[in-house]
Amino acid sequence: MKRHTRLILRGLLTVSSALMLTVTATPVPPSSPLEEAERAPATVRRQACALARWAVEQKAAAKPLSPLPFRPQGILAKPAPCFVTISLNGRRRGCTGSFEPQTATLAQEIVRNAVRAWNQDPRTPRLRREDLRRVEFSVTIPGARRSVPDPSPYPPANYGLVVSGGGGSGVLLPGEAKTSRWQAREARRQAGIPEGASVTFQVFRAVTFRERVQK
8 A cells, every 4th residue: 555655646746746847848929128128227228218318419419329328137238119209399300210120229320310300300400519518318119000991989098009001111110109190291201102092001019218308
């Protein structure tokens, strides 16, 4: 009887060990850039905006954009897409970015898009060098886009919108519109899509790091 009991216990331990090994061996899926941005500490958020400002100030002064002013950490050291927005008196004066990373790290992506937002956004008048003291920078990390037949159920405060048609596309980030109707109309206008033309809609979530300038 005792021998039988020992065999049963030994068998249970063997099964238990196998289960433990199975659980331990299960790989953990990598976090998406959006998930990492949601968890980013305040220091990384401040560095992202500071890097955008540094890039534009360097470019405005005809100074090199490398090396970077600090060693990127966390999400800044990993590939991730972003949009960089430059605002003056609460109004957007430049915004450029992409949904797929174009460089090796988010830090490099921020530098690239900050400079393009400053001098390559044709939708708004170019900012002067003296304006840089008063502008605010924000860095937005977009999530995956999802096609929808109608964007109106998705609050523009929480969802960005891509409107595509006629060979062009317009993007509005979360928080740039107060109503879904205006959001869709403005994205269409920015893309140069005429009224009545057939369009497709995509919505996406995002995390935005914002700079606060001392007035």
